[in-house]
Amino acid sequence: MEDHSLIQKIVARLEQLYPQASLELVYRNPFELLIAVILSAQCTDERVNQVTERLFREYPTPAALAAAPLETVEDIVRPTGFYRNKAKAVKGCAARLVEDHGGDVPKTLEALVRLPGVGRKTAAMVLGNAYGIQEGIAVDTHVLRVSQRLGITREKSPEAVESRLMALVPREKWTWFSNALILHGRRVCTAKKPSCPRCTLADWCAYGREASRSG
Ligand code: SF4
The missing domain is CATH 1.10.340.30 (Hypothetical protein; domain 2)
Known part of the structure; x- marks a missing residue:
């Protein structure tokens, strides 16, 4: 699937799953x-x-x-x-x-x-x-892992992954997108055992498709 069409589908599904994705850190300012x-x-x-x-x-x-x-x-x-x-x-x-x-x-x-x-x-x-200033896409361990599994990027370094994501995701969604992938990485696409059978991104996920073929 062409990259922009793939990312559009993934973003649309993430918006359904995590419409108000925010950090789970507690802060007042x-x-x-x-x-x-x-x-x-x-x-x-x-x-x-x-x-x-x-x-x-x-x-x-x-x-x-x-x-x-x-x-x-x-x-x-x-x-x-x-x-x-x-x-x-x-x-x-x-x-x-x-x-x-x-x-x-x-x-x-x-x-x-x-x-x-x-x-x-x-x-x-x-x-x-x-x-609310969109200057980059924070690539932490979850964003890195989930982006790679989804097949959005083959890059390895957080810097290269961020550049790739910034080119694909609309700027006004950069912060939300990072927050959403962090939540997905914690709740569904965990490091040790991703829950592909119950993941609603599986249709567009390179790793998920591979897992269902071999499973
Ligand atoms: S299908 Fe599996 S590998 Fe792909 S995003 Fe979902 S949980 Fe992660």
Whole structure:
């Protein structure tokens, strides 16, 4: 099937399945989203939400987090894993927000990726979900896996997959599309055992068709 026709069908079905797809991280403002996304690396959203509940209660602003004792932040974020690096990143990020951006989260990709702990994926996720600015398609492990299984892309790197998706998915849907694939990857197309027999994308899915032939 030609790429654009394939992606149109997949997008239409995803819109039925996840019309309001949003992140499962809990946040009240762009600052909280930015910190939560940094902490979500290699960690479940559920655990991040448990940790940020305390973190934002004790340090509710960039200034407060920037001034927090490193050991205390390490202690709070420890359950998310890689806690030393993450504590340093969130404190450093908060400090830069205060020093360079008046305590606000910047609204451009270029400014966001200059913050400690922030790469393109995090920046796209924050811009899209906090501000509704479509600057990229956040490619996390779920988006990468599901895109490859569906046969939308054969690329391996998140950067190349993002470029491919950006060329195929209408720009106004970029943030929603990433959120929808994340949900589908968690609920149906899981890493260990994708539920192809009950997946409503199976008709257009390269992996799903292969699985039903060999099953
Ligand atoms: S058919 Fe299977 S591999 Fe394809 S998207 Fe659905 S669950 Fe994933």
